[in-house]
Amino acid sequence: MGRRRNRGRLIDGILLLDKPAGISSNDALQKVKRVYNAAKAGHTGALDPLATGMLPICLGEATKFSQFLLDADKRYTVVAKLGVRTTTSDADGEVVSERPVNVNLDQLNEALEGFRGESMQVPSMYSALKYQGQPLYKYAREGIEVPREARPINVYELILNRFDGDEVELDVHVSKGTYIRTIVDDLGEVLGCGAHVIVLRRTQVAGYPYERMVQLEQIENLLEQALDQGRKPKELLDPLLLPMDTAVATLPEVNMGDVVAGYLLQGQAVQVPRAPETGTVRLTVGPQRVFIGLGQIDEDGLVAPKRLINIQQG
Numbered sequence: 001m002g003r004r005r006n007r008g009r010l011i012d013g014i015l016l017l018d019k020p021a022g023i024s025s026n027d028a029l030q031k032v033k034r035v036y037n038a039a040k041a042g043h044t045g046a047l048d049p050l051a052t053g054m055l056p057i058c059l060g061e062a063t064k065f066s067q068f069l070l071d072a073d074k075r076y077t078v079v080a081k082l083g084v085r086t087t088t089s090d091a092d093g094e095v096v097s098e099r100p101v102n103v104n105l106d107q108l109n110e111a112l113e114g115f116r117g118e119s120m121q122v123p124s125m126y127s128a129l130k131y132q133g134q135p136l137y138k139y140a141r142e143g144i145e146v147p148r149e150a151r152p153i154n155v156y157e158l159i160l161n162r163f164d165g166d167e168v169e170l171d172v173h174v175s176k177g178t179y180i181r182t183i184v185d186d187l188g189e190v191l192g193c194g195a196h197v198i199v200l201r202r203t204q205v206a207g208y209p210y211e212r213m214v215q216l217e218q219i220e221n222l223l224e225q226a227l228d229q230g231r232k233p234k235e236l237l238d239p240l241l242l243p244m245d246t247a248v249a250t251l252p253e254v255n256m257g258d259v260v261a262g263y264l265l266q267g268q269a270v271q272v273p274r275a276p277e278t279g280t281v282r283l284t285v286g287p288q289r290v291f292i293g294l295g296q297i298d299e300d301g302l303v304a305p306k307r308l309i310n311i312q313q314g
Contacts, residue, residue, distance in 0.1 A: 007039055008033070008037050008038050008039035008040070009036065009037045009038055009039060009234070010039055010060060011036055011038050011039075011059050011060050011234070011238065011241075012059060012060035012061040012062055012244050012309070013059050013060070013062055013238070013241030013242060013243065013244055014056050014057065014058050014059070014062050014241060014242045014243075014244060014246060014247060015032060015036075015056070015057045015059065015214065015219075015240060015241055015242075016054060016055075016056055016057075016208055016209075016212045016213045016214065016242065017032060017054075017055045017056070017057050017213065017214060017215075017216070018052065018053060018054065018055075018213040018214060018215045019047050019051070019052055019053060019054075019055040019202075020052060020215070020216060021049070021050060021051070021052050022049055022050075023049060024046070024049050025043050025045075025046040025047050025055055026043070026046075028043070028055060028057075028216065029041055029042070029043045029057055031216055031220075032057045032059075032216070032219065033057075033059075035216075035219045035220060035223050035233075035237065036059060036219075036233075036237055037233070038059045038060065039060065040059065040060050040063055041057060041058065041059050041060075041063065042057075042058050042063040042066050043055055043056070043057055043058070043066075044056045044057075044058060044066045044069035044070050044205065044247075045069065045070050045074070045205070047200075047202060048090060048092070048181070048200065049092065050090050050091060050092050050197070050200060051200040051201065051202065052200070052201045052202075053076070053200075053201040053202035053203055053213075054202045054203065054204060054205050054208065054210070054213055055202070056069050056205055056208065056247075058244070058247070059241065060244075061244055061309040061310060062244035062247065064293070064307050064309065065244060065245075065247040065248050065294075065307070066247065068206075068247050068248050069205055069206060069247050070176065071176045072176065072205055072206035073156065073173065073174065073175055073176070073204075073206065074173075074174055074176075074178075074202060074204060074205050075171070075172065075173045075174075075202070075203050075204035076171075076172045076174070076180050076200060076201060076202050076203065077161070077169065077170070077171055077172075077199075077200075077201045077203055078169070078170050078172060078180050078184060078197055078199065078200050078201075079167060079168070079169045079170075079197070079198050079199035079200075080167070080168045080169075080170070080184045080187065080188070080195045080196065080197060080198070081166060081167060081195060081196055081197075081198045082101045082103060082166040082167070082168060082188060082191065082193050082194070082195045083098060083099055083100065083101040083166050083193050083194060083195070084097070084098050084194055084195070084196055085097045085098075085099075085185065085188060085189075085194030085195065085196060086196040088124070088181070088196075089124055089181035089182060089184060089185040089196050089197060090181050090196055090197040090198070090200070091196060091197065091198045093196065096194075097194055098194070099192070099193045099194050100193065101165070101166045101191075101193045102192075102193070103191050103193060105163055107191065108160070108163055108168065108191070109160065111187060111190045111191055112158055112160060112170075112187070114190065115155055115158055115183055115186070115187065116155050116157075116158050117154065117155060118152065118153070118154050119152075119153060119154075119155070120150035120151065120152055120153070121150060121151055121152075121153045121178065121179065121182055121183075122148050122149075122150045122151075122182070123148050123151065123179055123182065124179055124181055124182050124185070151177055153174065153175050153177060153178040154174065154175040154178075155172065155173070155174050155175075155178070155183070156173045156174065156175070157171070157172070157173035158170060158171075158172055158173075159171040159172075167198075168187075168195070169199075173204075180197065180200060181196075181197050181200075184196060184197050206247075206249075206250070207249065207250075208242075208246070212242065214240050219237060219240065222236040222237055222240075223236075223237065243291070244291065244309070245282060245291035248282050248294065249282075251279075251280055251281055251282040251294070252276050252279070252281050252282065253281065253282045253283075253284055253289075254272050254275050254276075254281045254282070254283055254284070254295060254303055255272075255284045255285070255286075255289060256270070256272050256283070256284075256285060256303075257285070257286065258285060258286060260272065261283075261285040261292060264283070264292075264295070264303065264305050264308075265292065265305070265308060265311075267305055268305075269298055269300070269302035269303060269304035269305075270302060270303050271301075271302055271303070272303050275297060275301070275303050276297055277297060277301065278297050279296075279297055280294055280295070280296055280306060281294065281295045281296070281297065281303065282294060282295075283295045283303070283308075291309070292308055292309060292311060293305070293306070293307050293308035293309045294306045294307040294308070
């Protein structure tokens with residue numbers, strides 16, 4: 001069966017959006033979806049309204065691989081304000097407490113050392129994690145505290161960029177599921193003065209290049225330009241998209257010929273020379289290495305289909 005033509009255009013790829021401050025990730029997603037007139041779209045890990053920076057938007061079949069970007073390492077630049085603690089651990093929350101800041105550089109460096117490496121982190125009540133089917137932030141807004149399990153995180157790199165009185169700027173490289181707001185809140189408690197986030201920018205997701213990010217205003221202007229010139233919007237917009245297989249670029253590749261791929265696309269496990277012995281693999285076909293989805297090495301060492309894209313354009 002071909003792909004159904006439903007609301008919008010059948011377009012596949014990943015847009016590296018530079019999310020602006022002041023809107024939710026879902027609002028940003030809907031704006032991109034409208035500009036591209038895409039039938040299907042999804043983002044890969046929410047940024048708070050206060051936050052800016054890299055928000056990969058998956059269009060079409062690329063949404064099948066968004067989980068790999070959700071699970072990817074991320075890097076942030078964050079500015080923390082010492083002396084004030086808030087309900088949300090950022091500037092959008094209400095002030096919980098204000099305390100004097102008596103912190104010197106040695107004390108700050110010693111405190112930061114305690115956050116590097118592996119640890120367990122209790123997520124903020126103001127997060128999108130769910131408890132009994134509802135996001136935690138909904139309970140928090142109603143003044144309800146619910147139990148949260150500590151989760152393993154890894155702070156691979158924590159660099160002090162600037163320490164200026166009651167402001168601390170950090171560059172942080174973290175594993176999936178790490179809440180920067182929580183690190184800042186915890187840091188404030190270690191220092192004994194409280195702290196909250198006033199600036200947060202995500203600078204990297206997986207290995208995506210910072211310079212490939214585009215702004216909402218940029219794509220909105222391109223859409224307007226195309227319409228003014230009587231051109232198809234896709235002529236100006238689609239070149240900004242990255243291939244969908246960039247989301248799974250770190251997986252080992254298994255390349256096969258057309259005949260073998262035909263069997264696999266029909267749901268059969270196939271034998272491919274030099275395939276890995278275990279794990280999930282990225283599937284490509286022919287010398288052009290056309291991406292067709294993901295496979296899984298089964299118990300017999302065969303390559304079985306796991307998540308295939310619909311390559312028929314309908």
